[in-house]
Amino acid sequence: MNWKTCLLSVALGALSVFAFAPFEIYILAFLTIAGLVHLTRSATVKASAILGFSFGMGLYLGGVSWVYVSLSTYGGMPLWMGAIAVIGFAALLAVFTGLSTLIASWAARRFQCNFLLLFPFSWVVGEWCRSWVLTGFPWLDFGYTQVPAFLFSWAPIGGIYLVSFLTIALAVLLFHGINARSYRSPIAAAMVLLVSILISGVEWTEKDGKLITVGVVQANISIDEKWLETMRKQALDQYQSLTAELTTVDLVVWPETAIPYYANQTDERFWKAMVPKDVSVLAGILDHDGKNSYNSAVLNCAGNRAENQLYRKRHLVPFGEYQPLQFLFSWVFEYLSLPMSDFAKWEGLQPIQCGDSIRVGLSICYEDAFANEYRSHLGEANVLVNISEDAWFGDSLAPHQRKQFAQMRARELGRPMVRSANSGPSLFIDHHGQLLHSTPQFEVAIASRDVQPMTGHTPYMIIGNWIVWLALLVIFTPVGFGLLRKGR
Template structure:
């Protein structure tokens, strides 16, 4: 690769994960994207695509290297296969940025400000949404998530994470305009930036939802059983005792939350244990929500489930399964090869799109299991009826990497979009109580068993994002891209 612009784009991409948790240098994102936009300016579509690919590959290699830990360290796959799958995903993610670069070079509007500040950010947002949806979706490192602690987060209740991404990219365009634009264009960029600052300040004072009922006591349990020990035959009984003893006795009338697949067994294998938990929680006028595997409809199928015991009963089945983790989207001959190689190949059963509502102490919940909380639009199925968000996860698969912090950052965005608190229990961390404003109220340290006690305020009402979802932002982005293309044609370019 002799193209200096590609090397510069790769360097900017490699630094992009610093804008996300656990580093949280949110201000870096527009700066680094401005570098990429500069690399796309006045070059051929092919060269812009190659520079976009360099940026994207470096960003995802630096930001999602923890996939290797999951696939090889805990998934049991050979090193070569883990590296192959990780690099394959990085190449796929880089292809989206390459496509954005190609489109940006094709637009090349009559006015630089239209390209840099509107059409290119819109193209970025559309491609970001596409990679969060196509092939089951992988929304990690979407620009908006990195802004959760920055001022632009105030826009999330209006249009979700993709509106925040769009605005972040627009800021990148304004920075490029300040750098390369004419004197008049620079004045326009300063004026636009001032308007954005004023509008953001007004939004930061806006509350979209209101309290519903009284505050409720909650206890979030983190067993901290390592993934390499969790499913050992001799570990089952100690795990059952650990979670029970961390939970009972305790304060009356509370919501207890255990992590995803907290119990290393199918539900019908520990029926007596579950009945005892149900009786104990009911006697305390409490609801226990716990993650466990339950039997599916087939002979060997099973659900990744969240069940309610005690004062309320119910069951939620995970709907959005993890590719190559919970299901294998491969042809039959590949599945047979995986079986012969003693590699994972069996699928879980996906839950139905519409399921009976889950409740705790009579409070309607919006449940999600593991990385379901990475998809904001799917949460809308439970809103605005739900007053609390609940997520159970198992980030033990990623060890002591940056993945758990990134995942928590995405969960915080879900709370902010919905204007509701989130209870988040994980096996090894990061277990946390998240406020309706997306801020952390409290959390447990990673890799230590413990219980996070607190109180949360259920809320009612609907943010604009809850009412409309992603469609307004996607529609606006399409219009801006077409405006750029139309200007290009008018300019005879």
């Protein structure tokens, strides 16, 4: 291995960014992974790990470059510090792609296993580890590249990681078919695609009652202005006037932190003034229990103005919403004075509903990126809702990548998803994960659609990440046998 090979691996990773939204050239996912397999298959264990890490650096430097926008534009971080932060963050994420190639290469050589067979399993283990280590960052999992393609139909069966596994497996088959000139690989790939088509029309869940009409309000209020004392009334007036145009809806959804007050600062009179009669509203708001502050949302049901149902965010954004490792980074927090960086997280189920017809499975901001957490906290919800403040990301790739998260969650759980974002895009997605409507970014907009609530359980809801446990079994069974031989 030389520096040119590493550079090629970086280029393959960077090219993979175009397989994700907003570009969605999903075929690139197969080609770039096949290229990585070609580079790592015959390399030493150490070289394989370095090449996997290099691939990850290209992928994440390009794919999560929007982190710089959040840190520099809104966090006040200078250019040099922002560049170091982005490179360091990309390197941290790239460790997990390096771990994937290392595991496949090491197990193949140590226990005489088939590298090509192990590679898809090791890749899934790497993605899964990235979803929980240091609170997790499950961004740019390769399964998301297949949202516009046939492999998307496997999401209700095994979730994002099964789609990732099949994506990597088809890339391996592509490599093997070309490298070994084998007819078996194209046949196997064709069978996977055929089954994908056959199951694409399966209804895993069923209709739950009649259609409800849901509206979203996209106020496009500047982050620099929304928390100013002088702007609060203007912001609320804007939400009130926009909502007044949605009089025929059952539920209207406002984005994250739409209301610039604490929940206990609102009362029945406030909600009667803000929301049309007979309309329920779900809105982002802050909450304080006397000790901790929470990034929250309230559901105020029509006909019950005096009572709000509260949801407090469970999975916080490191550095953005809480301060991890303060003994190391306290000087950074003091230097930047980051706003909204001292929230507490909430534990446990938080069902919110209006009667029996509107049962909301809510997520705030990037909580919808954590598939297993969403599945575990869904309860009896029949409609998924995500509220977000995507203005933090500016005009970057992040809001478009998050669209694919929302589509994947809808398909995994067999429920429609409504997404309201302050700066857009706000989305309506059906229970098959298909995008029905999207508002333009950085514009004031309202939209409404008829939404069909769904009930029942997809296989993924029942079994969860079974493909991950299978991958761990496949990978560590050879290790177990190896240890047994050594003991004897």
